Every structure is written in C-alpha cells, then in structure tokens.
Amino acid sequence: FSKLDLKVAKIVDVKNHPNADKLYLIELDCGEKRRIVSGLKDFYSVDDLKGKNILLLYNLQPAKIRGEKSEGMLLAADTGDKIGLLFAEKSKPGDQVFVDGISNCSKQISYKEFSEVKIKSENGKAYFEGKPLKTSSETVFVDKKVDGNICWEHSFYWIIENYISEKLDYNLKEVVDLMRKEFFIVFLLMIQSVLAVNVDIEFLSHGAPISTVS
Numbered sequence: 001f002s003k004l005d006l007k008v009a010k011i012v013d014v015k016n017h018p019n020a021d022k023l024y025l026i027e028l029d030c031g032e033k034r035r036i037v038s039g040l041k042d043f044y045s046v047d048d049l050k051g052k053n054i055l056l057l058y059n060l061q062p063a064k065i066r067g068e069k070s071e072g073m074l075l076a077a078d079t080g081d082k083i084g085l086l087f088a089e090k091s092k093p094g095d096q097v098f099v100d101g102i103s104n105c106s107k108q109i110s111y112k113e114f115s116e117v118k119i120k121s122e123n124g125k126a127y128f129e130g131k132p133l134k135t136s137s138e139t140v141f142v143d144k145k146v147d148g149n150i151c152w153e154h155s156f157y158w159i160i161e162n163y164i165s166e167k168l169d170y171n172l173k174e175v176v177d178l179m180r181k182e183f184f185i186v187f188l189l190m191i192q193s194v195l196a197v198n199v200d201i202e203f204l205s206h207g208a209p210i211s212t213v214s
Contacts, residue, residue, distance in 0.1 A: 001099055001102050001117055001119075001128045001129075002102050002103055002104065002105055003105055003107075003109050003113055003114070003117060004057060004059070004104065004105070004109070004114070004117060005057070005058045005059035005104050005105060005106050006055055006056065006057060006058065006075070006096070006097035006098075006104070006133070007030045007031070007055075007056050007058045007093075007094055007095065007096060007097060008030065008053050008054075008055065008056070008088045008091040008092065008093055008094065008095040008096075008097060008135060009028040009029065009030035009034070009053070009054055009055070009056035009072075009074070009093060009094075010028065010029045010030075010051070010052070010053050010054075010093045011026055011027070011028060011049050011050055011051060011052050011053075011054060012027045012028060012029050012033075012050075013026070013027040013050070014026050014027070014046045014049050014050055015027075016041075017037060017066060017068060018067075018068070019066040019067050019068070020065075020066040021041075022039060022041050022042065023037055023038065023039055023041060023065070023066065024037070024038045024039075024040055024041055024046075024049075025037060025038075025068060026038050026049070026074075028054075028056060028072075028093075029093040029094075030056050030058065030072075030093050030094050031093055031094025032094075034056070034071045034072055035068075035069065035070070035071060036056070036070045036071060036072050036073065036074060037063075037065040037066070037068055037070035038074060040074075040076075040083065040085075043082075043083040044083075044085070052085070052087060052089070053087060053088050053089050053091055053093070054074045054075070054085055054086065054087060054088075055074060055075040055085075055086040055087075055088065055097055055133075055140060056072045056073070056074055056075075057072055057073040057074075057075060057114060058072055059072075059105070059106055059107060059108050059109055060072050060073050060108070060109060060110075060111070060114065061108050061109065061110055061111075073114075074086075075119075075126075075150055075151070076146075076150070076151070077121035077126070077142045077146040077147065077148045077149070077150055078146070078148050078149060078150075078151050079146055079147070079148040080148075082144065082146050082148075083146065084121065084142045084143040084144040084145065084146030084148075085142075085143045086121075086126055086133070086140050086141070086142055086143075086150065087140070087141055087142075087143055088135050088137075088138060088140050088141075089138075090135075090137045090138040091135040091136075091137045091138060092137075095135045095136060095137065096135065096136075097133055097134070097135055097140060098133070098134065098135075099128050099129075099131040099132065099133055099134070100131055100134075101131070102128075102131075115151070118149070119133070119149070119150035120147075120148070120149055120150060121142040121146060121147050121148055121149075121150055122147055123145065123147070124141050124142050124145040125139060125140070125141060125142065126140050126141075126142055126150055
C-alpha cells in the first residue's frame with residue numbers, strides 16, 4: 001500500500017469519449033485539474049457521477065487511451081457484474097487517502113505494481129490487510145455495498161487498448177502475464193460457479209499456488 005498515492009478527487013464534468021462508445025472522459029478536481037478516461041459507462045450515468053468525491057490513484061503513470069490522455073485511475077469494487085465506486089463525500093478535493101501506520105509514496109507506478117496491492121471491500125468499506133481506507137475526515141465507503149476486489153473498473157479493457165492498441169513502451173512478457181492473469185481469474189470463477197467450490201485466487205505474477213477447496 002505504501003506504493004500508492006491515493007487522493008480524493010471531485011468529478012467536475014463527464015463527457016463521452018470521442019473515439020469509444022463505452023468510455024467517458026472525466027474532468028477532476030484533486031487539488032489540481034486532471035482528466036481520466038473511464039469505462040464506467042455501463043454502470044454509472046453522467047448524472048450519477050457529477051459532483052461525487054471519488055478515490056483517484058494519483059501516481060499511476062499517465063496513459064493514452066483511444067487517443068485521449070488519462071492521468072490516473074479511479075478505484076472501484078468489482079464482482080465481475082457489479083461495480084461500486086469508492087467515495088469520500090465528506091472530504092475535500094486533494095485530501096490524502098491512507099491506512100493507519102503506512103506512509104504514502106508519490107513516485108509514479110505502473111498498473112502491474114498497483115495490481116500487486118490487494119485491497120478488498122466488505123460491508124460497504126474498503127480494507128488493506130484489515131485496516132480501513134480513510135481520510136482525515138472520514139472512512140471511505142463503497143457505493144452500493146459491493147463486496148469484492150478493489151481495482152480499476154475496466155482493467156482488462158485498459159490492458160488491450162493501452163498496451164496493445166496504443167503500443168506503449170512496455171515489455172511484451174508483462175502484457176502477456178497480465179492478460180493471462182485476467183483470463184485465468186475469469187476461468188476459475190466459472191469453475192467456482194459450476195462446481196460450487198470456493199476458489200482461492202492468488203496473483204500469478206507472485207508464483208503463488210492456486211487451489212480449490214470443497
């Protein structure tokens with residue numbers, strides 16, 4: 001978690017992406033003006049988003065997605081079919097998001113580095129190693145009380161569009177590893193559903209075992 005620089009960002013404006021039907025361009029106030037590209041269109045309307053205080057991964061490396069620059073990433077809980085944004089409605093734009101006992105870092109990070117940080121949502125709150133995410137004013141809450149992994153809300157779409165279509169300078173093995181992880185997690189969740197077993201999913205990049213438990 002110390003790799004992350006998370007800030008509260010107020011959504012100032014939301015527009016349709018000019019080159020992609022399923023994407024938004026979102027203008028933010030996070031103590032400074034920023035714009036991000038978001039895949040929330042199937043889950044949130046423009047009116048749902050405007051004026052909300054969301055959590056922004058402030059130190060994610062900028063990327064160009066379908067021709068538009070994206071400076072950061074908003075966080076959401078994702079179950080595969082439901083998305084719940086992380087909100088901090090009592091906080092101010094630019095407020096730092098933290099967990100007790102861990103300092104934040106301002107150094108830019110890649111998506112792979114972010115994916116190694118396991119943040120989860122439970123009962124409407126977001127946790128890292130059992131500690132809630134908070135600001136100086138409040139504990140962060142998860143919209144719709146979606147329980148799941150905290151990620152960005154369109155990670156696989158972003159991998160395809162950003163790594164491959166935009167041909168950014170990333171190692172091909174890293175791209176393949178990330179895509180394999182996304183496909184494999186979906187496959188394991190299908191097994192869980194069909195066979196009614198619990199699947200213990202660990203990130204393949206760590207070389208951790210993957211097992212099923214009846």
